[in-house]
Amino acid sequence: MRVFALCLPVLVSMLSATALAEDKFTPIFNGKDLDGWDGDPRLWSFKDGAIVGEATKDNMPKEDTFCVWRRGEVDDFVLRLQIKISGNGANSGVQYRSHEFEKWRVGGYQADWDLAGAYVGTLYEQPDPTRSARGQLARGGTKVVIDADGKKQVTKIGDLNDLIEENFDPDGWNEYEITAEGNHLTHKVKGKLFMECFDNDAAKRAMSGIVAVQVHGGRVMKVEFKDIRLKRLKRLKP
Numbered sequence: 560m561r562v563f564a565l566c567l568p569v570l571v572s573m574l575s576a577t578a579l580a581e582d583k584f585t586p587i588f589n590g591k592d593l594d595g596w597d598g599d600p601r602l603w604s605f606k607d608g609a610i611v612g613e614a615t616k617d618n619m620p621k622e623d624t625f626c627v628w629r630r631g632e633v634d635d636f637v638l639r640l641q642i643k644i645s646g647n648g649a650n651s652g653v654q655y656r657s658h659e660f661e662k663w664r665v666g667g668y669q670a671d672w673d674l675a676g677a678y679v680g681t682l683y684e685q686p687d688p689t690r691s692a693r694g695q696l697a698r699g700g701t702k703v704v705i706d707a708d709g710k711k712q713v714t715k716i717g718d719l720n721d722l723i724e725e726n727f728d729p730d731g732w733n734e735y736e737i738t739a740e741g742n743h744l745t746h747k748v749k750g751k752l753f754m755e756c757f758d759n760d761a762a763k764r765a766m767s768g769i770v771a772v773q774v775h776g777g778r779v780m781k782v783e784f785k786d787i788r789l790k791r792l793k794r795l796k797p
Contacts, residue, residue: 598626680753
């Protein structure tokens with residue numbers, strides 16, 4: 560009883576901290592079906608509490624394709640979700656502040672993800688044929704400041720190999736956290752900062768847009784998403 564009495568305040572404190580961490584987050588995926596989400600039904604489905612995107616040898620898109628959240632756009636926010644990926648060469652990602660230029664085809668900021676870990680945490684600008692894209696903006700393990708002319712100042716925030724080894728599970732679920740506040744963007748994996756970017760290129764950056772998740776074109780792969788929660792932040796001036 561004495562041990563329980565000593566541990567109870569610690570337990571209460573831990574539970575309170577967990578509840579505080581999830582304060583003001585709203586689920587944007589109900590965990591029951593694809594209500595509110597829209598993707599090519601040949602590739603996207605609901606299974607075992609997750610949004611599932613799967614490409615096979617007999618059913619493979621030539622181009623990247625997306626399942627789009629149709630309930631609005633985001634500007635300043637924190638997005639948390641669980642992601643799991645499989646398949647040789649599998650690559651996926653989470654689009655945010657993005658735009659749909661054709662049905663189920665999306666361009667803009669992407670929180671990148673792959674099975675090998677080479678691009679986990681990376682900020683990539685997904686291209687579209689209607690406008691120029693900047694490609695890889697900030698690799699995992701780096702802090703990047705993009706100036707008004709598009710030039711980059713890059714510093715390391717950690718060794719990517721170490722970050723991957725300590726925080727990335729290639730066989731299981733991983734929590735991905737994406738934050739956008741004004742021109743300040745961060746990606747975290749299991750609570751660990753992987754990427755930080757200050758995008759000062761006003762002509763090319765995006766301050767609002769849609770959320771979507773990706774099946775990469777041209778490869779056999781499977782990706783799953785669940786526990787998708789969004790917290791909107793008070794809009795900051797860039």
